[in-house]
Amino acid sequence: MSKRAFYTGVTPEAYNELKSKLQTYGMSLQGDSGRTSEKGVQANYNYNPEAKSLEISDLSVGFPASMMINSDSLVQRISEMISRYGGRSEA
Numbered sequence: 001m002s003k004r005a006f007y008t009g010v011t012p013e014a015y016n017e018l019k020s021k022l023q024t025y026g027m028s029l030q031g032d033s034g035r036t037s038e039k040g041v042q043a044n045y046n047y048n049p050e051a052k053s054l055e056i057s058d059l060s061v062g063f064p065a066s067m068m069i070n071s072d073s074l075v076q077r078i079s080e081m082i083s084r085y086g087g088r089s090e091a
Contacts, residue, residue: 002059003060003075004055004059005057005059005089006053006089007053007054007078007079007088007090008087009052009087009088010052010053010054010087011052011086011087014082014085014086014087017081018078018081021077021081025039029047032046032048032049033046039064039065041060041074042058042062043057054087056078061074
């Protein structure tokens with residue numbers, strides 16, 4: 001089952017830090033939007049620096065990443081990091 005998350009208040013600095021952290025989970029985000037599919041982690045992403053918003057959609061975690069993390073815990077970790085930098089998760 002795929003997940004979706006939407007965040008507001010995401011500064012460019014927070015987005016760059018998030019990109020660095022996500023690489024440890026197999027998500028390599030190139031640029032402000034696109035699709036990542038590495039090491040079992042797949043997702044679409046769209047960061048809008050003017051609106052300071054980030055949408056992650058169709059997030060799924062398969063093997064081998066599923067040996068370390070699932071999609072719920074990955075979204076939780078992303079949300080925690082975004083909130084550390086002043087952003088917030090939107091329902």
